[in-house]
Each structure stands twice: as structure tokens, then as C-alpha cells.
Amino acid sequence: MGVTLNGFLRCENPDEAARVRAALPDHIRLTRAEQGCLSFEVTQTPNPLVWAVAEEFTDPAAFEAHQARAQASDWAHATKGIARDYQIRGMP
Numbered sequence: 001m002g003v004t005l006n007g008f009l010r011c012e013n014p015d016e017a018a019r020v021r022a023a024l025p026d027h028i029r030l031t032r033a034e035q036g037c038l039s040f041e042v043t044q045t046p047n048p049l050v051w052a053v054a055e056e057f058t059d060p061a062a063f064e065a066h067q068a069r070a071q072a073s074d075w076a077h078a079t080k081g082i083a084r085d086y087q088i089r090g091m092p
Helices: 014-032 060-071 074-077
Strands: 001-012 037-044 050-057 083-089
Touching: 001 060, 014 037, 014 050, 014 060, 014 074, 037 074, 060 074
Parallel strands: none
Antiparallel strands: 001 050, 001 083, 037 050
16 A cells, blocks of 8 residues: 655745755655655645645655655755644555
8 A cells, every 4th residue: 555645834934935945856856766756746835835745655664764764864954843734644
């Protein structure tokens, strides 16, 4: 069974949004290259402070590997403290 994550990344101000914009291209590139990543989309909504996030991984192990890599990445450092509002399905 695959694992999906859907939700929003919600910045509080333009400074946080600028940090997301700067770090996002590398984060997308690295994530899409991960084994088990089926899709990974982070799209700015009409609200310039909010991004829609949609991820799909082949299985829980692939999703957990992604989480571990992302938590130790430049993305995690750049976006630390920015609110996430996610729903994850397919995890045991």
C-alpha cells in the first residue's frame, strides 16, 4: 500500500515565504530522485503565504526514508518553524 501526504505549508509573513521559495527547488529535485517517490508536488496557492503539498511514496519504508532525509536537509533548516498542516495516509 502506498503512502500519501496532503496538506499545506503556511507561512506567517513574506520573509518565511521567501525562505520557502529559495529552498524549494532543491528540495523538490532531491525528493523526486528518492527511491520510492511516486510524486511530489509543492505548489503556491493564490495566497502567496501558503503552498499546497501532495506527496506519494510506494510504501511506508520509502516515506520514512524521505522524512529522515528531509529532516537532515537544508530544506529543514531553511523552513524550521514554518507551520505544516498535513494529513498522512497509508502509514501503519
